[in-house]
Amino acid sequence: MSDGDTSTAANPPRRIRRLRGGLSIQSKLLIMLLAVSLASSVVVGVIGFISGRDSLRDSAIEQLTTIRELRSTAIENEFAAIQRGVLLDSRNDSAIEGATAFVNAFAELQATELSPEAAQTLDSYYSDSFVPALEARSGLDYDPSAFLPASPAGRYLQSLYTAGRAYDDYDAGLALVDAGDDSAWTRANIQYGPYFTGLVDTLDYEDVLLLDTDANVVFSAYKSVDLGVNMQEEPYASSALTGAYEEVMRNGSLDEVVTTDFERYLPSLNVPTAWVVSPIGSATEIIGALAIQVPIDQINRVMTGDERWAQQGLGETGEVYLAGQDELMRSTSRLLSEDPEQYEKTVVENGTPVGVAERIVAVNGTVQLQPVDDFAVKEALKGRTGTALAAEYTDPNSLVAYAPLDIAGLNWVIVAHIDQDEAFAPVNVFTRNLLLSTLGILIAVSLLSLALAQIFTRPVHRLVGAVHRVAEGDLDVQVPQGSRDEFGDLGSAFNDMASSLRIKQELIEEQQRENEKLLLTLMPESVAAKYKQGEEAITEAHENVSVVFAELVGFDDLARGMPAEQEIALLNTLMRGFDEAAEKAGVEKVRTLRGGYLASSGLTVPRVDNIRRAVDFARNLRAVIERFNAQNGTQIGLRAGVDTGTVTSGLVARTSLAYDLWGDAVSLAYRVRSVTGEPGIYVSQTVRDRTQELVTYAEAGTVETQGRTETVWKVV
Structure with missing residues (x-):
């Protein structure tokens, strides 16, 4: 009987060691279910992810490309309409008659001398009003005498129509018709001026100039500081307007239309200005040229979609802009329009010089200031059309769609871009939803597999946890005694043991405190x-x-x-x-x-x-x-x-x-x-x-x- 008892007592430890060395049936079943579920979920998820991701990416690229094409067509049509309008206006009988009257009247004024008072008023206008404003806007120094018209006729007209008002009161210049001098030029302005100023009012041109065959500006709708000047003399001799004028006069064709790129124009306080120029005359004689200042606000309205970026599919960060051959912008920036302070911080972080960013914010314009020398502009200037993930002036990771523009006389490109995170946000949402769905399936299967195993192992887990807590020094631990089986008996025995250990530990600690106190008194x-x-x-x-x-x-x-x-x-x-x-x-x-x-x-x-x-x-x-x-x-x-x-x-x-x-x-x-x-x-x-x-x-x-x-x- 003694031998039999010894064998029985020895067998359980060996069985326990075998269980610890392998996996239980519940564990194997759990692993198998999880493996099948994971494999099937991964296969389905990968196929769905690749298909959905590619579809959503293609959709984002296609949407941006469509927006670029729409804006390309719109800006090309805008310039084509301006060029056609200038060509038609230059052939109009009213334009020819008016130009003839202004040219002849300007010639008559060449023999007119200014009174000392009028000359002093004109000098004061430049030295006290216009030049200080130009210097403040441009940051450069200018000599007021350089802007005075060289001809007597020019000085005479400016003394009457320009010097008598504030330099930036363009509406007053547009409305001024009769200066009360009864000169031939004033009579011509009374008769024909409303026709040319009407072009500004109805077609939103920035300005309308008439030049004679000697490059004299014989008429200006705003009657600003370019009225009466000679465009072939300084400080205008090397300007884009002078080049366009000389080109149309040199070709000698009434069908000639020349469009200039943006250039800083001094009479407009150094603001970037573009021109469309066409000759005026009859089939037998060219009497001068009509120059229309391209309305930059109209260009910006086309490129920004009347600032309705989000409604037109560009989200929170997208925009479409123009760039020239010098890799500078030719339209306004969306971020500058919405948040100038954030614009300055963002572009500086992405490589724009601090001084340039401050200048842009100060003048509230990016034309010919904001560098856009990134991949998209360089590719488009090479005549290429395409899309890419590339850096932009506001974000190092952008989705871009670029193309050259077909505008006569201009080497411009168009770029549509949007931050990559926003462009592919649907991809991220789709990926997250797919991962969450897969995870949900795995969790459901895992919970279902674990439910039954937990019922049997819960008492053991409680007891193991309680033993660990006792080993860590927590002698207050007690395990529930819910079941009336061997697990319940084991829990009761453990609770008795923990209580006994706790009482002994409290006695030992109390004795240690007394010993410590006694020792410190000695x-x-x-x-x-x-x-x-x-x-x-x-x-x-x-x-x-x-x-x-x-x-x-x-x-x-x-x-x-x-x-x-x-x-x-x-x-x-x-x-x-x-x-x-x-x-x-x-x-x-x-x-x-x-x-x-x-x-x-x-x-x-x-x-x-x-x-x-x-x-x-x-x-x-x-x-x-x-x-x-x-x-x-x-x-x-x-x-x-x-x-x-x-x-x-x-x-x-x-x-x-x-x-x-x-x-x-x-x-x-x-x-x-x-x-x-x-x-x-x-x-x-x-x-x-x-x-x-x-x-x-x-x-x-x-x-x-x-x-x-x-x-x-x-x-x-």
């Missing part, structure tokens, strides 16, 4: 730490330590015949008072005797004023005795000795612990206390010398120490 914390570490010889040498040796006088007489309990109670009262005085004075108690008290200052905590503290402590002890006598009607006295110097502290014995302090300072403190046999506070010569300015002393006698006589002083 010695300083530093010595106690060494003692607990098992050191055999624990001693410490201390320099510059003051020692107070105090003893009670008359306590034995008081306690004689007194019950032991009462004697101890009185003694405890005195010792508590001494302890409080020690704490207040900042001194350390070394040990307490039945009739005495040994303390030090500067022993465990070095103090520069340890002597003063020791004397103050001794005086405080005297005050404690006096209060005790007053409260109990006794006449106990105090003899205390104080000295300072080098001492040694340590444990005197290890089997019966006794922390003590010894050395010359302790010996002398002990001896000086009894120099007269009377109660009082007695100090050595060294203590007296160091505290005589703070305490009043009287000589009390002498003691012999180490072969010399030491004078003893008493605190008065």
Whole structure:
């Protein structure tokens, strides 16, 4: 029977080891279900992801390409309409008759001289009004005399039509018809001026100029600083307008139309300006040229879609812009229009020079200022059309669609772009939804597989967790005892074990706290730490330590015949008072005797004023005795000795612990206390010398120490 019992007891450990070395049926089933579910979900997910991602990406690219094509067609049609309009307007009978009248009237004014007052007014206009504004706008310096028309006719017209108003009051110039001088030019302006100014009002042109065959500006709709100037003279000789004028006059064809790129035009305060120029005349004679200033606002309206970017499929970050051969923008930036402050920060972060960004924000325009020397513009300038993921001036990762433009006379390109994150946001949403769906399937299968296994293993898991917590020191743990089977019995046994361990641990901890408290009453914390570490010889040498040796006088007489309990109670009262005085004075108690008290200052905590503290402590002890006598009607006295110097502290014995302090300072403190046999506070010569300015002393006698006589002083 004994052998059979041994075999039965030995078998379970071997079965447990086999279970731990392999997988349970539940684990295998769980792994199989998860593997099948994961494999099927991954296959379906990958196929759906690739198909959906490519479809959504293609849709985003196609949408951006469509927007680019629509804007390309719109801007090309816009310029074609302006060019056709200028060509038709230059052939109009009213335009020919009006141009002829203005040319002839301008020629008549060449013999007119300005009065000194009119000349002064014109000079003041340039020096005080126009040139300061131009310098402020451009950041450059200009000579006012350079802008004065060279011809008498030009100066005459500007003195009447230009100098009499603010430089930026263009509406006033447009409305000014009759200057009241009854000159041929004024009569021509009364008759034909409304036709040309009507082109500005109805077609939204920025300005309309008429030039004669000598390049004189004989008419300006706004009658600004270019009225009456010669475009072949400085400062206009090298301008794009002059080049276009010379080209149409040189070709000699009435069907000629020349369009200029944007260029900073001085009469418009250095604002970028583009022109469309066509000759005016009959089949037999060309009398001059009609120059239309291209409306930049109209270009921006076309490119921004009237600033309805989001509604037109460009989201929060998309836009379409124009760029020239110099890789600078020819239309306004969306971000600048919506948030100038954010625009400056963004473009600087993406490579635009700080000075350029500040200038753009200051003038509120990006034409011929904002660099767009990125991949899309470079490719389009090479005549290529396409899409790509590339950097843009507002974002290093953008979806771009680019193409060259077909505008006669201009080498411009068009770029549509949108931040890659926004363009492919549907792809990201689709990917996230697919991953979440796959994860949901896996979780559902996992939960279903785990449900039954958890029913059987839940009690074991609870018990294992409780054992781990006990191992970590948590002895308050208890496991539920819900089932009435072997698991319930095992839980009950575990709870009994945990309760027993908790009770024993509490007893041990309580004993440790009492031992710690007792140890700290016998010695300083530093010595106690060494003692607990098992050191055999624990001693410490201390320099510059003051020692107070105090003893009670008359306590034995008081306690004689007194019950032991009462004697101890009185003694405890005195010792508590001494302890409080020690704490207040900042001194350390070394040990307490039945009739005495040994303390030090500067022993465990070095103090520069340890002597003063020791004397103050001794005086405080005297005050404690006096209060005790007053409260109990006794006449106990105090003899205390104080000295300072080098001492040694340590444990005197290890089997019966006794922390003590010894050395010359302790010996002398002990001896000086009894120099007269009377109660009082007695100090050595060294203590007296160091505290005589703070305490009043009287000589009390002498003691012999180490072969010399030491004078003893008493605190008065």
